[in-house]
Amino acid sequence: MRIALFITCVNDTLFPDTGRAVVRLLERLGHEVVFPSGQTCCGQMHYNTGYRRPAARLAVRFVQTFDGADAVVVPSASCAAMVRKHYPKLGRTGSRLSRRMADLGPRVYDLTEFLVDVLQVTDVGAYYPRKVVYHPTCHGLRFLGLGDRPYRLLRAVRGLELLELPGATECCGFGGTFAVKNDDVSAAMGFDKARHAVETGAEVLCAVDNSCLMHIGGTLSRQRSGMRIAHIAEILASTEKEYATL
Amino acid sequence: MSSATFLGMPPFPEAARSAVADSRARHNLHKATHTIRGKRDTVIDELGDDWQHLRAEGEAVKTHTLRHLDHYLEKLEESVQHAGGTVHWAADATEANAIVTRLVERTGESEVVKVKSMATQEIELNNALEAAGITAYETDLAELIVQLGEDLPSHILVPAIHLGRAQIREIFLDKMAEWGVPAPEGLTDDPRALAEAARVHLRELFLRAKVAVSGANFAVADTGTLVVLESEGNGRMCLTMPETLISVVGIEKIVPTWSDLEVFMQLLPRSSTGERMNPYTSSWTGVTPGDGPQDFHLVLLDNGRTDVLADTVGRQALRCIRCSACLNICPVYERTGGHAYGSVYPGPIGAILGPQLRGMSSEVDRALPYASTLCGACYDVCPVAIDIPEVLVHLREQVTSTDAPLGEKAMMAGAEAVFGSSMALDAVQRAAGVVRGAVPEHLPGLAGKWTDTRDVPDIPKGSFRSWWHEREEGR
Numbered sequence: 001m002r003i004a005l006f007i008t009c010v011n012d013t014l015f016p017d018t019g020r021a022v023v024r025l026l027e028r029l030g031h032e033v034v035f036p037s038g039q040t041c042c043g044q045m046h047y048n049t050g051y052r053r054p055a056a057r058l059a060v061r062f063v064q065t066f067d068g069a070d071a072v073v074v075p076s077a078s079c080a081a082m083v084r085k086h087y088p089k090l091g092r093t094g095s096r097l098s099r100r101m102a103d104l105g106p107r108v109y110d111l112t113e114f115l116v117d118v119l120q121v122t123d124v125g126a127y128y129p130r131k132v133v134y135h136p137t138c139h140g141l142r143f144l145g146l147g148d149r150p151y152r153l154l155r156a157v158r159g160l161e162l163l164e165l166p167g168a169t170e171c172c173g174f175g176g177t178f179a180v181k182n183d184d185v186s187a188a189m190g191f192d193k194a195r196h197a198v199e200t201g202a203e204v205l206c207a208v209d210n211s212c213l214m215h216i217g218g219t220l221s222r223q224r225s226g227m228r229i230a231h232i233a234e235i236l237a238s239t240e241k242e243y244a245t246l
Numbered sequence: 247m248s249s250a251t252f253l254g255m256p257p258f259p260e261a262a263r264s265a266v267a268d269s270r271a272r273h274n275l276h277k278a279t280h281t282i283r284g285k286r287d288t289v290i291d292e293l294g295d296d297w298q299h300l301r302a303e304g305e306a307v308k309t310h311t312l313r314h315l316d317h318y319l320e321k322l323e324e325s326v327q328h329a330g331g332t333v334h335w336a337a338d339a340t341e342a343n344a345i346v347t348r349l350v351e352r353t354g355e356s357e358v359v360k361v362k363s364m365a366t367q368e369i370e371l372n373n374a375l376e377a378a379g380i381t382a383y384e385t386d387l388a389e390l391i392v393q394l395g396e397d398l399p400s401h402i403l404v405p406a407i408h409l410g411r412a413q414i415r416e417i418f419l420d421k422m423a424e425w426g427v428p429a430p431e432g433l434t435d436d437p438r439a440l441a442e443a444a445r446v447h448l449r450e451l452f453l454r455a456k457v458a459v460s461g462a463n464f465a466v467a468d469t470g471t472l473v474v475l476e477s478e479g480n481g482r483m484c485l486t487m488p489e490t491l492i493s494v495v496g497i498e499k500i501v502p503t504w505s506d507l508e509v510f511m512q513l514l515p516r517s518s519t520g521e522r523m524n525p526y527t528s529s530w531t532g533v534t535p536g537d538g539p540q541d542f543h544l545v546l547l548d549n550g551r552t553d554v555l556a557d558t559v560g561r562q563a564l565r566c567i568r569c570s571a572c573l574n575i576c577p578v579y580e581r582t583g584g585h586a587y588g589s590v591y592p593g594p595i596g597a598i599l600g601p602q603l604r605g606m607s608s609e610v611d612r613a614l615p616y617a618s619t620l621c622g623a624c625y626d627v628c629p630v631a632i633d634i635p636e637v638l639v640h641l642r643e644q645v646t647s648t649d650a651p652l653g654e655k656a657m658m659a660g661a662e663a664v665f666g667s668s669m670a671l672d673a674v675q676r677a678a679g680v681v682r683g684a685v686p687e688h689l690p691g692l693a694g695k696w697t698d699t700r701d702v703p704d705i706p707k708g709s710f711r712s713w714w715h716e717r718e719e720g721r
Contacts, residue, residue: 009665012710013675014703019710035714041665046658048620050642050650054662061666142622171577175619177654180695182617184263187699188272188581189619218700 001119002032004069006062006108008076008210009041011231015210021237022075022111025124028237038065044082047090049177056090063087063100071118072108075233077140077208080110085143110140111233112208116149122156127240129159133202134232135193135216137209138171150208150232157235163200167192174215190219198225206230250398251370252588257613261586268583271408275583278407279574285520286571286627293516304513305631307506308565312555318467318500319546325470329532331542336494338549343374345545346459346492350380353490353541355456361474361481362386363461364568365494365547367399367590368603371459382459383425383451385480387444394421400584400592403518403570408583411435418443426450448480458484458539462495463567464510465544468503471531472544475514475524485528491539496547498564510567513629517569550603559640563599565630572624572634578617587614594624598637606644615641653692668711675709682707 003026007019026033043058062083066072074080084105091098115121134154140146154162173179173189180186193216197205205220207213210231217229255261265271290297311318323333336342350358358375360366360382372382372393384393388406392399395417399405406414415435422429427447433439460481462472472493474481485491501507515524533542555561573579573593584592588610589600597618601611615638624634646655664670682705689697696702 007710009671012671013678014705016706016708016710016713020713023714035711037711037715038668040668040671041661043665046662048639048642049654049658050615050639050644050646051658051662052643054658057662058665138619138621138623142626169623171619171621171623173577173619175621178616178619180692182259182262182578183695183698184259184266185578185581185617186619188266189577190700214703215700218696218702221701222699 002034002070003114004066004072005033005035006039006042006066006072006074006079007035008074008079010211010214011075014214015231018075018210018231018233021231021233022073024242025233025237026073028239029119029121029124031119036065036069042079042082044079044086045176047082047086052090059083059087059090059101060097063097063104066104066108067100069107071114072104073111073114074108075111075208075231076210077110077137077144077146078211080108081139081143083108110144110146110208112140112146112150112153113144115153115236122152124153124156124236126157126236126238127159128157128235128238130204131161131163131200131202132204132206132235133163133165133197133200134168135165135172135197135205135207135212136168137207137212140208141169146208153232153236154206160235163202165200165205166196172212172216174212176211179215186215187219190215194219194223194225194227198223198227202227204228204230204235206232206235208232250396251373252398252590255585255588255610257609258582258586258588258617259613261588262582262617265582265586270410271583272581274408274410275580278404279580282520282570282574286517286574287520289516289520289522300509300512301629301631303509304567304629305565307501307509308630309562311500311502311506312498312561312564315497315500315555318502319497321467321502322465322470322500323546325467326532326542326544327470329470331470331532331544334543334545336545336547336549339369342369342494342545342547342549343371346371346494347374347378347380349490349492349543350375350457351378353457355380355490357381357383357455358457358459358492359383359385359451359455359484359488360389361458361460361484362389362405362476363459363494364402364590365461365496366459369494369547369549371494383455385448385451385484386476387441387478387480390444390448391417394418394425398585399590401570401573402568402591402593402595403573408585411437411440414440422447448483452480452483452487455484455488457490457492458488460485460491460493462493462499463514464501464507465495465499466502466504466507467500469531471504471529473507473527473529475511476526476528477519477524479526482526482528485530486538488539490541490543491530492543492545494545494547496549497551498566514567514569517567517571517627517629550605553605554599554602557602557640560598560602560637562632563595563602563637565632566595566599567630568595569629571627571629575623575627576618577621577623578619582617587617589614594618594634594638595632598632598634598641601641606641606648612645612649615639615645657692672709672711675712678705679707679709681705
């Protein structure tokens with residue numbers, strides 16, 4: 001299958017390792033990955049902060065870039081949710097644009113749902129000998145309804161010990177511009193999330209969204225906790241051979 | 247004796263700062279909200295798929311009623327009048343307060359007992375009555391604590407949720423005597439002892455009062471029946487013993503028929519106290535000769551509700567049945583408590599309802615739509631499926647379209663320019679790759695709000711797209 005990768009602006013700029021992991025993983029599973037080079041940002045930050053018109057312009061750009069794709073894979077649940085759930089509301093009701101957006105939406109997948117639902121694999125042949133906790137991000141959990149898909153993928157990873165994260169379904173406190181607009185509350189929520197994770201004794205906290213991980217990881221790092229963060233793609237991409245280089 | 251007011255409170259981020267720093271309040275709130283959450287989950291899980299059916303039915307009834315509100319309001323008026331009650335229409339808080347004050351003055355009484363009521367809190371009725379020389383006694387236990395403590399409510403269902411029992415004991419010992427029967431000497435902070443002190447204090451008021459003021463959870467248009475759900479029985483005392491009863495009810499509280507009411511009798515207790523059924527449900531229809539209050543007045547309150555109804559996205563907030571499930575699940579509310587929201591309606595529902603009712607002109611109201619991470623937990627638990635995140639974003643759009651902070655506006659425009667072309671984004675990424683080693687641990691300005699508590703991630707040498715293009719060229 002020919003898969004169009006929407007890397008997202010955050011991953012592209014700050015977490016290229018995640019993008020490389022997605023490419024490695026999908027190619028290892030025998031699929032062709034393309035990267036439409038006109039892509040930039042889905043407009044989620046603008047939309048969520050109340051800047052609807054810039055968000056709509058970025059949405060148009062996204063639709064033009066990915067229009068013909070069979071499947072668009074996104075290593076970020078919140079960006080996938082932006083395209084699938086919110087784009088159809090951005091065009092005028094009944095307009096050609098909103099129809100195109102509604103048409104593209106169902107073909108846009110978070111990485112984990114693409115693996116489990118479309119490619120129908122849970123054992124992707126990964127090896128990752130670490131104690132890991134999974135933080136279900138809000139957009140993955142409540143907006144996309146990822147359910148147990150990420151857990152099924154992680155449980156099939158050889159060497160990986162999946163620990164239970166207390167208070168898992170509670171938001172980490174990132175919330176986009178919330179993190180700076182309401183920094184005290186954001187920090188308090190991040191602190192509690194980090195504390196719950198550290199108390200499990202896990203070495204790595206993983207999730208399907210690097211923006212949440214940037215917040216939790218920034219908190220863990222400031223606390224000198226020794227716990228590291230990893231996007232789930234990086235865990236699923238690693239094998240015995242590649243593990244040494246990670 | 248005086249009543250506190252939310253007027254003059256700082257906007258949410260500032261109010262939240264001191265709230266987050268109060269570790270005792272945070273401990274109390276964590277414990278209380280998680281306890282109610284657990285109880286709610288149990289009584290909702292036991293319903294299985296039925297819960298979602300009930301929820302859809304509740305949403306449908308409310309949506310239908312709001313769509314035909316003009317019809318049902320007139321129907322309600324007709325039914326109440328037919329049953330011997332008098333109906334008054336109040337466009338805003340000032341009108342409602344004037345009507346209630348006039349009605350109390352007409353009885354010649356200078357005191358009223360009150361049933362827990364959000365509508366009368368919203369219009370600050372107690373302050374208006376006080377200005378007219380009338381004392382309003384709150385009889386709901388938590389409202390009583392808040393009133394005695396000259397405090398403000400911080401939760402819709404449990405207004406004193408921010409107080410521990412030791413604090414409540416202090417308030418009872420200090421203040422009860424000013425208002426009536428004093429607290430017994432040697433009062434301990436044992437919950438039973440505190441409840442008994444309140445019971446003795448309130449009993450004297452119930453026996454004495456000639457006038458009661460209430461709100462209502464529901465108003466059945468078909469029969470003109472008002473309904474109050476409560477736990478303590480104090481509401482029932484107020485609703486049955488006095489000679490005159492004045493009920494102040496928001497116009498969105500209508501349900502068409504008793505069979506519609508049946509849906510909410512299942513939705514509300516499970517969502518609010520986590521019970522299958524609440525201990526006391528009182529319903530009354532106009533006046534019944536020889537039984538209960540012989541003079542009944544219904545004050546129908548608009549106070550911004552028709553403005554909310556005119557907003558096609560925002561109007562879903564009017565479906566709210568004040569259960570508090572969204573407060574109890576909200577991770578932001580759990581850490582800030584209710585006072586930070588600067589209104590009688592705190593939490594997620596308060597962040598969408600308050601600004602709409604009041605009109606988004608104050609700093610407080612313009613900050614509230616941002617008092618959320620948009621995590622969506624509130625929408626999940628809402629028994630009438632109010633999509634709170636959707637309304638929050640909608641209200642944020644109203645904030646930015648009128649008077650957005652200049653710095654933020656510039657940042658958003660800058661981001662759009664960068665994201666407007668992949669070449670511009672590539673250029674910014676390359677520049678970032680050059681300065682990557684020189685990013686200080688603590689940044690100034692808005693970025694400092696991040697680095698105060700969190701490290702910034704290491705900026706990579708190259709972006710994903712530069713790696714991809716190099717790889718493609720190498721093939």
